[in-house]
Amino acid sequence: MRMESNFKIILGALKIDQLGFLYNDIKKQAKLIKLKFYLPNFIFTESKSHSFKYRGKESEVILDLGINRIGNT
Numbered sequence: 001m002r003m004e005s006n007f008k009i010i011l012g013a014l015k016i017d018q019l020g021f022l023y024n025d026i027k028k029q030a031k032l033i034k035l036k037f038y039l040p041n042f043i044f045t046e047s048k049s050h051s052f053k054y055r056g057k058e059s060e061v062i063l064d065l066g067i068n069r070i071g072n073t
Contacts, residue, residue, distance in 0.1 A: 030066045042066040 023029040030042040045065040052059055 026064045026066050030068070033068075037070055039068050039070065042068045 021029075027044070030044075033039065034042065043066070045067075048063050050061050050063060052061070
């Protein structure tokens with residue numbers, strides 16, 4: 001059974017509130033972004049390790065989150 005949808009997204013009409021990026025080394029990337037855009041220091045959360053099953057195999061990921069803002073929003 002095929003389901004069709006009339007749901008359409010008009011990207012030009014969207015207001016971007018925040019963006020997220022994935023990096024292998026977030027602290028290194030934060031330094032580069034800080035220098036390029038003349039930003040204040042990033043704030044980092046405590047690293048967290050999470051175990052989960054991915055494609056039937058036990059896996060582990062370590063999550064770090066860095067926060068900063070660009071612009072006056």
